Amino acid sequence: MPSHFTPWNKGKLVGPKAPLKLSEIWSIRVRLQLTGRVRDLAMFNLAIDSKLRGCDLVSLRLRDVSHGLTIATRATVLQRKTGRPVQFEMTELTRSALAEWSHQAQLGLASYLFPGQGDGHLSTRQYARIVATWVTAIGLDRHSYGTHSMRRTKASLIYRRTKNLRAVQILLGHTKLESTVRYLGIEVEDALEMAEQTEA
Numbered sequence: 001m002p003s004h005f006t007p008w009n010k011g012k013l014v015g016p017k018a019p020l021k022l023s024e025i026w027s028i029r030v031r032l033q034l035t036g037r038v039r040d041l042a043m044f045n046l047a048i049d050s051k052l053r054g055c056d057l058v059s060l061r062l063r064d065v066s067h068g069l070t071i072a073t074r075a076t077v078l079q080r081k082t083g084r085p086v087q088f089e090m091t092e093l094t095r096s097a098l099a100e101w102s103h104q105a106q107l108g109l110a111s112y113l114f115p116g117q118g119d120g121h122l123s124t125r126q127y128a129r130i131v132a133t134w135v136t137a138i139g140l141d142r143h144s145y146g147t148h149s150m151r152r153t154k155a156s157l158i159y160r161r162t163k164n165l166r167a168v169q170i171l172l173g174h175t176k177l178e179s180t181v182r183y184l185g186i187e188v189e190d191a192l193e194m195a196e197q198t199e200a
Contacts, residue, residue: 016185018144019152020048020135027138029093042101043114043127044134045094047150051172052088054124054147055080058116062102063109071095071102079173086173152184159184 020028025048032041046065047057056079065075073095076087090098098113107113112121122130124147131150132142151172159168169180 016183017146017149017152019149019156020145022157024135024138024140025153028134031137032134038097038101038104039114040130040134042094042097043130044150045097046090046113047147048154049090049094050075050077050088051151051154052077052086053079053081053151054127057147057150058112058114058122058124058127060113060121061109062107062111062113065090065098065113066102066109069102069109071098082173082175084173084175086171088171156184 028044029041032044043057046060050057052060056077059080060077064077066072071090071094074087074089076085078085101107102113105111105115114122114127116122116126128147131145131147135145135149136142155168155172158171159165165177165180168184169177172180172183174180174183
């Protein structure tokens with residue numbers, strides 16, 4: 001191997017991207033509201049609520065999240081990676097942000113929710129860059145967070161509150177419970193919590 005070879009991951013944080021904490025969610029949300037970034041607010045809220053992978057989020061059309069021109073309270077999306085449907089609820093915050101964005105962008109039912117160049121939708125790479133701007137704007141390290149942080153955030157919050165792994169598995173659309181355990185990193189989290197609560 002040549003001596004000048006540098007590993008791609010040298011000096012980089014690799015592994016699962018961290019989920020956002022509740023305070024961080026609100027910090028990003030308020031910043032997007034105050035700066036009038038209507039599209040980004042709709043995208044951020046939907047990313048948190050839907051727990052979708054980036055490729056599934058950017059390819060959503062208005063009809064996927066609405067009944068006619070009214071934003072739905074629930075939606076079902078076929079996941080590209082697994083081919084399995086996954087259902088999610090949309091909070092009032094998300095519905096109002098999506099309604100405002102679809103009105104401002106004059107989206108039709110067949111329109112992509114987040115249009116990109118030409119007739120296509122926003123690319124996953126563009127989405128990743130947008131996520132990086134959200135997290136750096138509130139002082140977080142962009143290398144520690146990514147599009148998967150958006151997917152993991154609500155799932156992690158639900159697990160912490162309920163400890164119901166099966167519910168989180170369904171919400172994420174995982175076929176195996178082990179995948180959910182690995183995905184949330186909960187064995188490590190639980191072990192650390194137990195260690196913190198145990199006096200040596």
